[in-house]
Amino acid sequence: SRFTCKGKSVNHFLGVSAFSQYTVVSDTNLCKIDSDVNLERICLLGCGFSTGYGAAINTAKVTPGSTCAIFGLGGVGLSAVIGCKVAGASRIIAVDINSEKFTKAKALGATDCLNPRDQQKPIQDVIIEMTNGGVDFAFDCVGGTEVMKAALNCTTVGWGSCTLIGVAMDSKEMILSPDEMLLGRTVNGTFFGGWKSKDSIPKLVTDYKNKKFNLDVLITNTLPFDKINE
Numbered sequence: 554s555r556f557t558c559k560g561k562s563v564n565h566f567l568g569v570s571a572f573s574q575y576t577v578v579s580d581t582n583l584c585k586i587d588s589d590v591n592l593e594r595i596c597l598l599g600c601g602f603s604t605g606y607g608a609a610i611n612t613a614k615v616t617p618g619s620t621c622a623i624f625g626l627g628g629v630g631l632s633a634v635i636g637c638k639v640a641g642a643s644r645i646i647a648v649d650i651n652s653e654k655f656t657k658a659k660a661l662g663a664t665d666c667l668n669p670r671d672q673q674k675p676i677q678d679v680i681i682e683m684t685n686g687g688v689d690f691a692f693d694c695v696g697g698t699e700v701m702k703a704a705l706n707c708t709t710v711g712w713g714s715c716t717l718i719g720v721a722m723d724s725k726e727m728i729l730s731p732d733e734m735l736l737g738r739t740v741n742g743t744f745f746g747g748w749k750s751k752d753s754i755p756k757l758v759t760d761y762k763n764k765k766f767n768l769d770v771l772i773t774n775t776l777p778f779d780k781i782n783e
């Protein structure tokens with residue numbers, strides 16, 4: 554770590570530490586943006602929004618009229634909903650164990666919302682029945698191999714695409730049977746939504762200024778800096 558506080562090493566995340574007045578970072582972590590934007594909104598482009606939105610736009614390449622399932626409705630998952638909507642998906646199924654998130658998901662473009670705890674069968678089976686065979690695109694925005702498998706298995710045979718975004722915190726292996734892949738499904742990994750930061754972030758800032766997407770709805774509350782540890 555490049556950081557110390559009172560003689561003790563301070564760790565950072567992915568090479569960036571954001572809560573300091575002065576810092577040292579690699580030039581690969583920097584890009585120049587317009588100075589007239591709201592930094593309290595545009596900061597979301599640093600990871601969460603760009604990752605979810607880009608997973609749909611760049612990695613999966615969601616097509617107009619397609620069906621999508623998004624597992625997890627945190628900042629990344631809601632951004633994936635926005636991406637699927639912008640890409641022209643006709644049906645967007647949002648999945649979360651917290652039903653309080655469904656109102657916002659629907660406001661952003663989700664057409665259906667499912668809580669796995671309210672279902673009588675595995676969520677992938679519910680989605681397959683709803684879509685008469687499975688969705689075209691699925692996104693895991695949670696992490697954990699069980700959710701990853703559910704996301705993969707809810708895609709249609711022949712051309713179903715599953716994009717893994719969430720970090721697998723349980724560190725278990727994801728075991729796939731040959732049948733799951735031989736039938737034409739694909740699994741994608743994505744990092745930062747497939748964007749190249751120096752080229753892409755300024756363009757995303759322009760898209761935000763042109764109201765191509767709304768970052769305001771992703772802000773749930775704001776804390777003063779002196780309450781950061783809370």
